[in-house]
Amino acid sequence: MIKKVIQLGGLLLILVPALLFxxxxxxxxxxxxxxxxxxxxxxxxxxxxxxTEEKKRKIKYxxxxxxxxxxxxxxxxxxxxxxxxPVYEEEGEKSSEGVISIDxxxxxxxxxRTANVTKxxxxxxxxxxxxxxxxxxxxxxxxxxxxGWVEELLVDTxxxxxxxxxxxxxxxxxxxxxxxxxxLQAIRYRKTASKSEFAEIKKGAESLVEAAKKRLLYMxxxxxxxxxxxxxxxxRKEMKLYATRSGTVIEKTVLKGMKIDQMKELYMIADLSxxxxxxxxxxxxxxxxRKGQEAEMTxxxxxxxxxxxxxxFIYPYLSKKTRTVEVRMEFDNPxxxxxxxxxxxxxxxxxxxxxxxxxxxxxxxxxxxxNVVITSLDxxxxxxKEVTVGAEGEGFVQVLSGLEEGELIVTSGQFLIDxxxxxxxxxxxxxxxxxxxxxxxxxxxxxxxxxxxxxxxxEAGERVSLSEEQKGMMAxxxxxxxxxxxxxxxxxxxxVAAKSHPIHALLDRLRESDGQGDMKETIESIDASLEGLHxxxxxxxxxxxxxxxxxxxxxxxxxxxxxxxxxxxxIFNCPMExxxxxxxxxxxxxxxLGQDMWICGIEEKF
Numbered sequence: 001m002i003k004k005v006i007q008l009g010g011l012l013l014i015l016v017p018a019l020l021f022x023x024x025x026x027x028x029x030x031x032x033x034x035x036x037x038x039x040x041x042x043x044x045x046x047x048x049x050x051x052t053e054e055k056k057r058k059i060k061y062x063x064x065x066x067x068x069x070x071x072x073x074x075x076x077x078x079x080x081x082x083x084x085x086p087v088y089e090e091e092g093e094k095s096s097e098g099v100i101s102i103d104x105x106x107x108x109x110x111x112x113r114t115a116n117v118t119k120x121x122x123x124x125x126x127x128x129x130x131x132x133x134x135x136x137x138x139x140x141x142x143x144x145x146x147x148g149w150v151e152e153l154l155v156d157t158x159x160x161x162x163x164x165x166x167x168x169x170x171x172x173x174x175x176x177x178x179x180x181x182x183x184l185q186a187i188r189y190r191k192t193a194s195k196s197e198f199a200e201i202k203k204g205a206e207s208l209v210e211a212a213k214k215r216l217l218y219m220x221x222x223x224x225x226x227x228x229x230x231x232x233x234x235x236r237k238e239m240k241l242y243a244t245r246s247g248t249v250i251e252k253t254v255l256k257g258m259k260i261d262q263m264k265e266l267y268m269i270a271d272l273s274x275x276x277x278x279x280x281x282x283x284x285x286x287x288x289x290r291k292g293q294e295a296e297m298t299x300x301x302x303x304x305x306x307x308x309x310x311x312x313f314i315y316p317y318l319s320k321k322t323r324t325v326e327v328r329m330e331f332d333n334p335x336x337x338x339x340x341x342x343x344x345x346x347x348x349x350x351x352x353x354x355x356x357x358x359x360x361x362x363x364x365x366x367x368x369x370x371n372v373v374i375t376s377l378d379x380x381x382x383x384x385k386e387v388t389v390g391a392e393g394e395g396f397v398q399v400l401s402g403l404e405e406g407e408l409i410v411t412s413g414q415f416l417i418d419x420x421x422x423x424x425x426x427x428x429x430x431x432x433x434x435x436x437x438x439x440x441x442x443x444x445x446x447x448x449x450x451x452x453x454x455x456x457x458x459e460a461g462e463r464v465s466l467s468e469e470q471k472g473m474m475a476x477x478x479x480x481x482x483x484x485x486x487x488x489x490x491x492x493x494x495x496v497a498a499k500s501h502p503i504h505a506l507l508d509r510l511r512e513s514d515g516q517g518d519m520k521e522t523i524e525s526i527d528a529s530l531e532g533l534h535x536x537x538x539x540x541x542x543x544x545x546x547x548x549x550x551x552x553x554x555x556x557x558x559x560x561x562x563x564x565x566x567x568x569x570x571i572f573n574c575p576m577e578x579x580x581x582x583x584x585x586x587x588x589x590x591x592x593l594g595q596d597m598w599i600c601g602i603e604e605k606f
Contacts, residue, residue: 059086100382107380112413114376117359117403122352124288124393128279128327130297130346132338135330138271140245146219147261148173150254151238155267158252162243168267170238171260176219180235183212187230247271250340275331275338277309279346280324287391288350289314295329296347299337307331307338311348352391357399363411364389364397373403374410382410466559470513474560476506477526478567481552484533485583488545488591489598493538496545500533519559525551542592546579553580572601580604 064070064078065085076084148171155168162168186208193205216226221239229236251268254260277297281289291314297307309331318325329346331338338344364387365372375383387402403409466474480503487495507523514520525547532544553571556564568584577592581601589598 061087063087099377100384102380102382104380107413110413112376113411114408115360115363115411117357117399117405117407117409119355119405120358122356122358122391122393122396122398124285124350124352124391126281126285126288126348126350128281128346128348130277130279130329130344132342132344133276133278133340134250134270134272135274135276138245138247138274140247140269141265142168142241142244142267142269143262143265144171144173144220144241144260145262146173146175147259148176148239150256150258150260153254153256155243155249156252156256158249160249161247162249162269163246164243166243167240168243169241169254171241172237173239176221176239177235177237179212179215179219180229183209183216183226183229184233184235186212241266243267243269245269245271248336272333272336272338272340275333275340276312277329277331277344277346279327279329279348280319280322281327281348282324283318286314286325288352288393289325289327289348290350294349295331296349297329297331297344299342299344302337305337350393352393352398356390357403357405358396359399359403359409360411361392361395361397363409373399375403376408376410467513470510470519471560471563473506473510473513474555474563475567477503477510478552478556478560478563478569480506481548481582482567482584484545484548485581485589485591488538488542489589489595491538491594493536493541496538496541497534497536500530503530522551522555522559545581545591546577549579549581552582556582571604573604574601576600 062072062075062084064080065082070078072084075086078084150169150171152170154170155162155166186205190205190209193201196202213226216229217223220241222242225240247269248271249267250270252266253264254266260266277295289311291311293311295309295311297309298305299307309329311327312330313328315326315328327348329348359373363373365374371387371389372384373387375385377383385402388400390398390400392398480499483499484496487499503526507527510519510523514523529544529548529551532540533548535541535544556569556571564582569582570584570586571580571582572588572590573580574590574592576597579592581591583589586603588601588603590600593600
């Protein structure tokens with residue numbers, strides 16, 4: 001009895017909390033007074049409305065979630081076994097061609113920054129390494145105009161400072177001594193002739209004196225020395241050579257006792273109060289360089305000191321090795337701190353215009369063939385624009401055309417927007433090409449049916465019967481075609497010409513073997529394409545390759561089908577050019593668009 005009471009009590013302990021919990025749950029879930037209660041049917045209607053709303057959005061194509069290049073027009077599986085994801089047509093996309101719409105949250109996550117197109121002056125600081133040298137206008141080369149021997153050397157070391165009129169050396173010259181004697185004799189004769197009654201004699205004596213004096217002056221004998229000679233009446237054995245300018249002796253080649261003549265350079269004296277600095281600037285910087293511009297220079301051995309100068313000359317030739325032009329600047333040299341042959345850091349300050357349209361340098365996407373700027377529209381929409389750019393400096397680029405002042409442009413994150421734009425353009429062209437291909441295939445099938453009814457041969461209908469010899473020539477033709485394709489992929493016009501030449505001889509052999517004329521049209525079509533392939537011009541060769549590829553496509557689908565399959569050939573179609581090509585293997589290489597667009601193509605079935 002006691003045992004049963006205990007069991008009944010335990011059961012009550014379990015049931016009572018359960019009943020309390022159920023009552024509380026019913027109270028919480030019971031609708032309040034006046035509140036509408038949705039029935040299961042109403043909930044079902046809401047769900048159907050959501051699905052209808054979803055169906056109103058038109059699916060444009062399907063894409064693999066892990067590979068955006070894998071695109072299909074119908075749902076299915078990706079190469080990795082994942083379900084394809086639908087991509088819907090965006091609202092307003094058709095009316096605004098080229099506009100890219102990005103969710104505002106995504107815009108914030110990828111860190112897009114914008115700026116306005118402005119007008120102003122484009123400034124640039126051109127930095128270069130300069131070499132200090134002498135001012136050629138302040139350099140003197142000291143020579144004598146008569147031969148002789150050095151008696152005394154008064155300035156006998158390089159680097160000495162001299163002043164204009166300072167005696168550099170004394171020398172003995174027999175020629176000078178003789179000229180002095182002639183001058184003194186002419187003076188004495190003039191004194192005697194002055195007593196003559198004949199004016200002609202007086203005039204002749206005077207002319208002799210003047211002639212002798214001129215010879216002394218031509219020998220660089222100063223008027224003061226000539227006057228002393230006339231006053232003393234004594235011939236001086238030693239004559240003095242004077243400095244013609246103040247400066248520093250930078251070169252001395254004379255020694256005491258040395259014989260000197262007119263050809264011998266004795267001293268080179270340079271005034272170092274001003275120096276030249278020669279700097280090399282690249283050719284793309286030349287638009288910023290003009291005479292009279294301000295230049296600054298600093299030296300590694302004198303940090304903190306900035307020397308001011310200006311551009312005085314731009315040399316009119318270019319170094320073909322370094323692709324630079326030399327620019328000459330002139331600087332004052334206080335305290336002679338600037339030593340010739342020193343290297344220095346030079347900054348040339350320049351500017352272009354005053355009302356130029358400018359954008360930040362990072363806003364321009366340079367593809368090599370064109371320059372693109374992404375403009376920002378409202379509500380997360382972006383539009384790429386092709387622009388023509390000019391000079392660049394101080395973080396800004398000059399825009400010559402393509403943008404207007406005040407437009408809002410993207411300066412950060414534009415690479416992601418541009419890639420989205422290019423991907424969308426490629427996808428659209430691939431889808432259009434796919435539709436055209438389907439249309440062509442449908443039309444071809446209809447034509448085949450009609451041609452079969454009439455008993456006529458069509459593009460891919462009845463195959464021409466080939467002999468064993470012709471099958472071998474077809475295999476050779478395919479081999480030469482593949483070589484031309486590889487040359488086009490490598491973008492070498494000369495190689496295309498070389499690889500296509502053997503096809504001429506092959507066509508002659510095909511003509512000889514084609515007794516029935518079954519292959520006449522095919523041979524003529526191939527022959528017509530060879531002129532462009534032989535031209536050596538890459539663009540002309542690509543145009544002719546389209547004609548050759550169309551003919552080869554007919555062959556590999558018809559008469560040469562077995563040879564093409566045996567060679568591992570595959571047919572591809574270029575969505576950008578809407579032209580076919582044939583190659584070996586599945587590693588796609590588009591011959592029409594260059595190395596940057598190798599993988600642009602759609603494979604066709606045999």
